[in-house]
Amino acid sequence: MALVAAAFVLAGCRTAPTRTVGHMQDWQSEELASVPAAPSALPLAAPVTNAPLAPAPTNHFSGTWVPMARWCKTASLPEPACLATTPLPTYALRTTNGTFIFRVGSQVAHWAGIELRLGFAPQWIDRQPYLHALDLRKTVQPLLAGEPLSCSNSKPVLVLDPGHGGEDAGAKSTLGRDWEKQFTLDWARRVQTLLATNGWQVFLTRDNDRDLALSNRVAFAQQHQADLFLSLHFNSAGTDAAQAGLETYCLTPAGLPSSITRGYGDDLALAFPNNAFDAQNLQLAFRLHRTLLQVNGHRDRGVRRARFMGVLRPQQRPAILIEGGYLSNRREARLISDPAYRQKLAEAVARGLGIPL
Ligand SMILES: [Zn+2]
Numbered sequence: 593m594a595l596v597a598a599a600f601v602l603a604g605c606r607t608a609p610t611r612t613v614g615h616m617q618d619w620q621s622e623e624l625a626s627v628p629a630a631p632s633a634l635p636l637a638a639p640v641t642n643a644p645l646a647p648a649p650t651n652h653f654s655g656t657w658v659p660m661a662r663w664c665k666t667a668s669l670p671e672p673a674c675l676a677t678t679p680l681p682t683y684a685l686r687t688t689n690g691t692f693i694f695r696v697g698s699q700v701a702h703w704a705g706i707e708l709r710l711g712f713a714p715q716w717i718d719r720q721p722y723l724h725a726l727d728l729r730k731t732v733q734p735l736l737a738g739e740p741l742s743c744s745n746s747k748p749v750l751v752l753d754p755g756h757g758g759e760d761a762g763a764k765s766t767l768g769r770d771w772e773k774q775f776t777l778d779w780a781r782r783v784q785t786l787l788a789t790n791g792w793q794v795f796l797t798r799d800n801d802r803d804l805a806l807s808n809r810v811a812f813a814q815q816h817q818a819d820l821f822l823s824l825h826f827n828s829a830g831t832d833a834a835q836a837g838l839e840t841y842c843l844t845p846a847g848l849p850s851s852i853t854r855g856y857g858d859d860l861a862l863a864f865p866n867n868a869f870d871a872q873n874l875q876l877a878f879r880l881h882r883t884l885l886q887v888n889g890h891r892d893r894g895v896r897r898a899r900f901m902g903v904l905r906p907q908q909r910p911a912i913l914i915e916g917g918y919l920s921n922r923r924e925a926r927l928i929s930d931p932a933y934r935q936k937l938a939e940a941v942a943r944g945l946g947i948p949l
Contacts, residue, residue, distance in 0.1 A: 657715060657722040660685070667736070672721060683714075683721050689738050696721055699851075700894070703735050706881060707894035711848030730845040734871035739879045741946055749793045750945070751818035753903060754780040755825035755913075758803030763828035763919045767929060772919060773801065775928050776824045779916065782938030783824075790947045806902040813907060820876065821911035822941070823903050826928055828920040836921040837891035840881040841913040842873035843904045844897040856900030864905040872910040880914060880944035887940045888917060888927075914941075 661671045664685065672683035672694075681696040690704030696716040699709050710731060712724040723732070754776035756762035762772025777798070784794040795816050797809040813821045829835035844850040846863040866873070877895045885892055893915075898904075904911050916937055917924040927933045939949050 656725045657717070658725050658728055659717070660721045660723055663723070663728060681716055681721065687736055689736055692732060692735070694721070694723070703878070704882075706878060706885070707892045709851035709894055709896050711844075711897075726845065726847050730848060730870055731874065734874045735878065737871070737875075739875040741876070741879065745819050747791055747793050748819045749795070749816055750787060751795050751797060751813040751816055751821045752780040752783055753797040753809050753813075753821065753823040755823055757798050757801055760803060763826060765919045765925045765929060766833065766922055767925050770929060772826045772828075775826055775919075775934065777801070778931070779824050779934050779937055782935055783822075783941045786938055786942040786947065786949070787945065790942070792945075807906075809903050810906045813909065813911075818909050820945075821904075821907050821909055822880070823901075823911075823913040825913060825915050827915040827918045829918055830920060833921055836918045836924050837893040838881065838884050838888050838917065839893045839915040840877045840884075840895050841898050841901060841904070841915070842877045842895070842911070843867060843870070843901070843907075844899045845870045848897065850898045850900075851894070851896035852898050852900075854898070854900045856898075858899050862899065864899075866904055866907040866909075866911055868908070869910045873912060876910045877912045880912065880941060883940040883944035884914065884916065884937065887933075887936045888924075891917075891924075 660683070664671050669685065669687060672685040672692075674681065675684050675693070676682040680698055683694055683696075685692040685694075692701065692703050694701040694710070694714050696714050699711070699713050701708050701710050701714075708731065710724070710727045712727060714724075714727075715722045754773070756771075756773035756776060758773075760773070762776070764771055777796075777800075780796050781799075784796060787794045795812070795818070797812045798804045809823070827839065843864060843866045844858075846867055847860055849860060850856075850858050874895070881892075881895050901913055904913060917928050919925045919928060943949050
């Protein structure tokens with residue numbers, strides 16, 4: 593990343609600085625370590641108008657920077673329209689499957705109104721926006737293709753994984769009584785009931801309060817020859833009571849930095865079995881993230897990518913992990929503790945999987 597950033601300083605553009613937070617150990621601090629600073633903290637240098645057109649530089653994973661105008665022509669799409677030049681140059685690419693909004697210098701982008709994280713902040717070279725080739729291939733192209741639920745099985749097999757269990761209780765509700773492991777199990781059971789009456793075969797990695805290693809959850813999905821795998825969780829921001837919203841995760845494609853590393857090495861060169869499903873993972877994540885946002889009041893913390901999630905890496909099927917809200921936030925904790933709300937979350941998952949409810 594540093595090498596790439598240096599290349600663009602020469603072209604008159606500053607890339608997003610990465611903040612490093614060393615003294616906090618909670619979820620949020622790790623997130624700050626891998627997410628660019630807020631746009632207001634990112635003064636973008638005025639573009640150098642006579643800067644030479646940079647030859648699309650090559651990064652150390654053989655990805656290249658691609659001018660969006662040229663890419664759009666190849667893809668038979670209109671050129672992205674410039675929506676704003678300050679505080680960051682912002683572009684909208686209109687497609688038949690939703691509008692892609694991206695900002696130069698920011699990894700945060702939107703597709704059809706849903707937040708996503710690019711691996712690399714788009715760059716501005718000779719007054720043109722450039723995207724990294726891997727972001728185009730691994731994010732833009734799958735979303736451009738739509739969100740098909742690729743499953744040839746007439747009775748699709750879904751393995752649902754209620755997060756935590758037994759000694760591992762997960763996050764504690766700020767209301768003081770309950771734990772994440774109870775709510776994830778209840779959510780999974782509700783999804784199971786809805787899908788089972790609609791022709792799906794649904795298996796839960798645990799159907800009671802017991803410890804279960806991540807590797808056993810993966811092995812369970814393999815044993816049942818699952819077509820899809822969903823791991824269900826609720827979130828915590830420790831003492832940050834204000835943080836709230838929905839996050840949906842899939843495995844980071846090889847060559848891209850993760851949205852969040854949580855202390856994991858995040859070696860960009862690593863490829864895992866689940867990387868064979870990069871496109872389907874993202875499409876599945878988008879489908880479910882969208883229907884869940886309709887339930888949670890559109891508190892959107894984005895579709896994200898991570899490598900540290902051992903329950904996703906070895907999966908030989910599309911697999912995602914959903915963080916359905918913050919138990920450390922009083923409003924969301926109250927909602928999550930309400931069975932009627934958990935039923936809505938379950939219905940949202942079912943709708944995301946194509947069940948008309
Ligand atoms: Zn969890």
